[in-house]
Amino acid sequence: MEQQKTTKKGIVRRAAGGTAKFWAFSLGLTGLWNTGKRIGGNLSAASAHVRRKLKDSPANYRHETLGDAVERLGLDEAHLVRQGRAFNVWAMSWLCAAILVAAWLFFFSVTGALTLPAFIICCGLMIMTCAKSLTWRFRACQVRDREFYSFGPWFWSLGGRW
Numbered sequence: 001m002e003q004q005k006t007t008k009k010g011i012v013r014r015a016a017g018g019t020a021k022f023w024a025f026s027l028g029l030t031g032l033w034n035t036g037k038r039i040g041g042n043l044s045a046a047s048a049h050v051r052r053k054l055k056d057s058p059a060n061y062r063h064e065t066l067g068d069a070v071e072r073l074g075l076d077e078a079h080l081v082r083q084g085r086a087f088n089v090w091a092m093s094w095l096c097a098a099i100l101v102a103a104w105l106f107f108f109s110v111t112g113a114l115t116l117p118a119f120i121i122c123c124g125l126m127i128m129t130c131a132k133s134l135t136w137r138f139r140a141c142q143v144r145d146r147e148f149y150s151f152g153p154w155f156w157s158l159g160g161r162w
Helices: 011-027 029-055 066-073 077-111 116-145 151-156
Strands: none
Touching: 011 029, 077 116, 116 151
C-alpha cells in the first residue's frame, strides 16, 4: 500500500490565509456569517412549520365527545361530580388569589409605596390568576354540561353557560 504524501501549502500562502481569517474575525464577519446562517435556519424551519400547518386538515385530529372520553377512561358519574367540584374549587382559589393581588396593589397605591416594578408584577400576577381561574371555570362548565365545547362561544355566552 502506498502512502500518500501530504504537502503543506507554502509559508506565504498560509500566512496570507491566516491574516485573512484574522482580519475577517476582527471585523466581525465570521460572527455575522454564523448569525446569518442561524437566522436562515430559523426562517427555513418557520416556513416548513407554516407549510405543514397549511396542508393540515381537521381529519387528522381525534374528535370525541365527553361520553366517549368517559367510556374510554372507564369513569363513572360520581367521579365526574367530584372532578367538577374540584375544578370549581380550583377556579375559586385562583379567583381569591386575584382578589388578594388586587388588594395588594391597592395597598401599595394607598401607602405611596407603588413603584413601576411593583405595578408590573401586580398586573402580571392579576392577569395570570384571572386566566387560571377562567380556565378552571371553563373546565368545570364542560363537566357540568357533560359535553366538550370550544372556549370562544362559551366565553361570549355570558348569560348562557357561565
